[in-house]
Amino acid sequence: MLSVFCSPARYVQGREATRFLASELQRLGFVGKALIIASHSPREVLFPVWQTTFSVCELTFEILDFGGECSFSEIARGKDEARRVGASLIIGVGGGKVLDTARAVASELCLPIACCPTTASSDAPCSALSVVYTEKGVFEKCLYYRRNPDLVLVDTSVIAKAPVRLLISGMGDALATYFEAEASIRAHKKNVVGGASTLAAATISELCYRTLLKDGVAAVAAARAGVVTPAFERIVEANTLLSGLGFESAGLAVAHSVHNGLTAAPETHDRLHGEKVAFGTLVQLVLEGRDSGLLNEVLGFCLSVGLPTTLAELGLEAMSMEQARAIAERAVAEGESAHNEPFEVTAQMVMDAMFAADSLAKSVKAGECV
Structure with missing residues (x-):
């Protein structure tokens, strides 16, 4: 049996790291339009930062509010929205279930994925899998992907304000x-x-x-x-x-x-x-x-x-x-x-x-x- 080690392509962590999101994406060669899948609280806090950081690069963004559960119906909704806006990149912003949903959407559409956890509540951000639940929150199955996220960006200033x-x-x-x-x-x-x-x-x-x-x-x-x-x-x-x-x-x-x-x-x-x-x-x-x-x-x-x-x-x-x-x-x-x-x-x-x-x-x- 071969030994196998995997990891995200790039991991960035520190105070106010969100200010560097667009430049980190540019460093990896991404251009076009990003679909940001985000839960409500992070969107409220980070939207002004996104506007500032994306305004100086070749990326634009649209936002999809996360529905609350990483379910197959939520993944399908994300895919539909990514197709509608012509996304060339998916960005997940929030907790583990948001990031799981974003990874699933990106994988099924063969798009790059950036994970921006706003809590340190799980080890999901770096992984090449998603845990899918029913809409009532019962574990259903794990989805496995060919590769890990292209970028994991961890803003500890945001995480310090989380519960x-x-x-x-x-x-x-x-x-x-x-x-x-x-x-x-x-x-x-x-x-x-x-x-x-x-x-x-x-x-x-x-x-x-x-x-x-x-x-x-x-x-x-x-x-x-x-x-x-x-x-x-x-x-x-x-x-x-x-x-x-x-x-x-x-x-x-x-x-x-x-x-x-x-x-x-x-x-x-x-x-x-x-x-x-x-x-x-x-x-x-x-x-x-x-x-x-x-x-x-x-x-x-x-x-x-x-x-x-x-x-x-x-x-x-x-x-x-x-x-x-x-x-x-x-x-x-x-x-x-x-x-x-x-x-x-x-x-x-x-x-x-x-x-x-x-x-x-x-x-x-x-x-x-x-």
Whole structure:
């Protein structure tokens, strides 16, 4: 099996990076008309900046307001609008679902794509895939593309003004990167782009975890103040670039499968992607039989930054055995990344690990020893 590593063609991060969007696109040789797919709040904040930065280049733009869910109907709407305005480039501006939609539109129309996340809530911006949900928010499938984005531009001045919960959720998503990479590598399973992991991907995944432990609490403090600090910049990079490169080029495992299973429970629909992945990470570590020192370290990190660690915090305090089985069955469905572990994973194992992780977290929160 060949080793494969992938990444966006260009990654740009820093204060007021949006001012350089048009010049970065010009640097990559793009001209014509861009369709900007954007959610409402970023549009309100960034429209004046777009007007200024695009006025001095050979690019013009039109805007499509995002409908709220990365669904097949929303992707079709984006394609129709891109054709209507004669777009030669797609730009996604907003959270993970906006960027997933923009990537899907660009891929299906064979157009270049620039991703401009306005939150650091997931590792979606750098990837060559989209997670598609039903219009009711239930996970449907992943779409995989031939290449990663042409540009990822991360404006930390904008991200610092986003709700703190989104940054914390991004840390939950990034938390899984190292442990899922380890499992996939131990099992000699293919990564998301169809090859074996490289040393670079494995190292990036570990660096992602170490950065979370080192800078997570300080970054949350900066986010609460709405300011950009070195720790904040590093966590934004960990959530966006390190986690993005790590999960895609090293692999996924149980943590994201548990997330996908949890989306089948309506009670979790108001919980963010990374919040569910964080709990999925705890489930994976319990299922793998990891030692108490590591479990305490991961639980301690989650508690220190405010990530959910119990079923009740995901809205599932009264989860029945039937509902638990439905979640677990979805987590081990054919093609799910739960099967990237170096041993067989069954629905019963996932069920047991969910209840055990919940119990363990309750004990730690109550001050009991693990």
